[in-house]
Amino acid sequence: MTDRAVPKALLATLMGRRQAVPPVWLMRQAGRYLPEYRALRARKGGFLALATDPEAAAEVTLQPIRRFGFDGAILFSDILMVPWALGQDLSFGVGEGPRLAPPLADHALAALRPRPERLEPVYRTVRHVAAALDPATTFLGFAGSPWTVATYMVAGQGSKDHGETRRYAYRDPAGFSDIVDAISDMTVDYLSRQIEAGVEAVQLFDSWAGSLSPEQFERWVIAPNARIVAALKARHPATPVIGFPKGAGAKLPAYARETGVDAVGLDETVDPVWANGTLPVGMPVQGNLDPLALEAGGAALDRGIDRVLAAFPERPLVFNLGHGIGQHTPVEHVERLLARIRG
């Protein structure tokens, strides 16, 4: 079959071709709000066991596609697989969030022994999903951006204002640069292997980009993302890259211009009308319904959807949330969202 016979609305949009009905996927669409996810996770005994079992991880990737028919399937994995492959221990305790050990706040990066083979199950997951996915659905790979991943590697866990990592970056910029470079190199490899195994576009999640001052944002968000995008483009020029610098706010246009990403994800604090007027003409955007409007449902949900749709009258739009779907979101609200967008 030719490309023309197999229209993929999401991939086409990411390549700059606006669709009459915007394609939809939701960040964190495979996860705890789905009863079928919770059941499989309980059987496998935890998140990491699930994410490193290619058959099970492929099943979780496909669950939201089967239930809702989203235009995109996102690989079931986690941004913390890269620190794990860089040699930190990784665990996801129930109710306490992820832990990485030893934290780089007080351990040298050079003391870690890289274990890239830890990523092999992810590539097998990609091959399983690629073989099973229907031809209209676009398959998305992903990784965390260096800054966001570094906040976990330095603190050893999630942190509120990322103060420990920001302090590290000021105190020892050369040492911090080594951490960011190690993450970047592994990420280029990781995303290239995902693409070679069958993903059709990739997203860089920079969930904590919003905690940096403008100067630090240039150095630790824009510069390493630009390096990653350039390296990916050298190897896989046709594969679109979505950048999601959550919380970037007024720094978003610089991010869009300077990183080389093909499309930008907008978080829910960004005014979509402002974004449409400010971002480069023709650049595809993704976003940006408030995940809490989806959780609330009803008129608040309808209003939020309409506002996003109306803000981008000509620009290629991928409908998404401004951040990941919350675990308490009723599945009927997701059905309502799809019905309203697709008409």
Ligand code: CP3
């Ligand atoms: O989007 C998808 O459905 C694909 C899978 C995916 C997961 N994590 C699975 C997961 C993706 C794209 C991620 C990205 C991720 N992971 C980010 C960036 C996006 C964001 O939400 O900001 C971050 C910061 C992480 C790190 C992480 N992983 C945290 C902080 C946690 C615990 C808290 C939480 O949000 O659940 C995880 C665990 C995790 N990753 C779960 C899932 C489904 C929950 C594990 C479980 O309890 O079953």
